[in-house]
Amino acid sequence: MKADFAAVPDVQGVPEEFPQPKRLALIVSKGTLDQAYPPLVMATTAASMGWEVAIFTFYGLDIVHKDRMPKLSVSPVGNPAMPPPMKKVPVHIPTLVGALPGMKSAATKMMKNWMEKANLASIPELLEIANELGIRMYACNTTLNVMGVSKEDLIDGVEFAGAPAFLDFAGESDVQLFI
Amino acid sequence: MDTQVASQVDARGLVCPMPTIRLGQAIRKVEIGELVEVWTDDPGSKENMAAWCKNTGHELVANSADETTFKYTVRRKR
Numbered sequence: 001m002k003a004d005f006a007a008v009p010d011v012q013g014v015p016e017e018f019p020q021p022k023r024l025a026l027i028v029s030k031g032t033l034d035q036a037y038p039p040l041v042m043a044t045t046a047a048s049m050g051w052e053v054a055i056f057t058f059y060g061l062d063i064v065h066k067d068r069m070p071k072l073s074v075s076p077v078g079n080p081a082m083p084p085p086m087k088k089v090p091v092h093i094p095t096l097v098g099a100l101p102g103m104k105s106a107a108t109k110m111m112k113n114w115m116e117k118a119n120l121a122s123i124p125e126l127l128e129i130a131n132e133l134g135i136r137m138y139a140c141n142t143t144l145n146v147m148g149v150s151k152e153d154l155i156d157g158v159e160f161a162g163a164p165a166f167l168d169f170a171g172e173s174d175v176q177l178f179i
Numbered sequence: 180m181d182t183q184v185a186s187q188v189d190a191r192g193l194v195c196p197m198p199t200i201r202l203g204q205a206i207r208k209v210e211i212g213e214l215v216e217v218w219t220d221d222p223g224s225k226e227n228m229a230a231w232c233k234n235t236g237h238e239l240v241a242n243s244a245d246e247t248t249f250k251y252t253v254r255r256k257r
Contacts, residue, residue: 018236018257045196048203049234119194129200 023052025170027178028060033072033111033123034081036063039179040126046175047133054136054173056166058143063123064158065149070124076107085110131157138165184252185213191220191248198224199231206237206255214240217251224249 024046028039039055040063047053062068076082076098084092097103115122121129130137138161139154151160170176186205190198198219205215221227225242228251232239241252 022234041196044200048196048200049231050236051234119192119197121197133200133203 021050021052022046022175023169023173024054025166025173025176026053026055027166028055028057028063029178031057031060031062031065031068031072033074033108034079035179036060036072036123037120037126039063039177040123040130042177042179043135044126044129044133047130047135053133054138054166054169055130056138056140056161056169058140061139061143061147061149063127064137064139064154066153066155069127069155072123073104073108074111076103082107127155183214184216185209186215188215188217191218193219193221195221195223195227199227202228202231202253203235206235206253209255211255211257213255215253215255217253218248219251220248224251228253 024043026039026043028036030036039060043053043055057064062072074082076093077095082092082098084090093103093107098107137158139158140162141160142162143149144151144160186209188198188201188205190201193201198217198221202215202217205217209215217228228239228242231237232253235257237256238254239251240254241250243250
């Protein structure tokens with residue numbers, strides 16, 4: 001691949017008065033391997049750009065669950081984002097086949113393999129970066145009760161707050177995302 | 180102004196968001212006014228680096244490219 005510099009913006013100056021950092025409020029709505037990436041990539045990028053970031057996990061609680069987080073899986077059933085198993089053969093796994101025993105673990109293995117090949121950071125690595133960058137993580141108490149998870153099951157640094165706290169933070173944020 | 184590169188980040192082979200995250204880590208370790216150079220092969224990096232600098236308030240002072248690698252020089256401003 002040849003590097004193309006035609007579209008590179010001109011070298012820029014820096015304004016004397018630097019504005020307040022922006023804020024990002026994120027809801028993580030799914031705790032699967034494929035759906036853990038978009039919010040964590042967005043959050044760590046924003047924090048690396050100096051933004052103040054808060055992640056609220058509702059049904060995405062598993063991404064801050066000590067034991068489940070490193071073992072997040074991807075469901076091949078009813079998942080329109082599930083790519084075909086062989087890159088050169090554009091045939092998706094039919095939903096009925098995807099429902100067979102063992103398919104979930106096969107799909108998870110396959111996706112982890114692709115992510116490794118693409119040099120993508122793992123979920124535990126992204127969470128470590130998030131922690132390093134001072135991203136605040138909140139778990140919702142109601143979700144904990146609904147999913148039968150105790151506070152001790154969560155990774156260090158997770159704070160507890162629910163919908164009002166999210167709305168308060170989101171109301172004062174520049175970007176709010178539900179992923 | 181210092182023109183020596185104080186820190187070099189080889190982010191070749193790493194995909195978004197890692198190049199800008201590595202740049203952020205490197206810039207915190209140099210003094211204000213010093214330069215960090217980032218090497219990357221991410222074709223989206225030109226937009227990403229400009230956006231990163233605009234948001235962090237650091238200054239993109241130079242960029243160049245050869246056959247395979249984009250190089251960006253960023254000065255820590257704050």
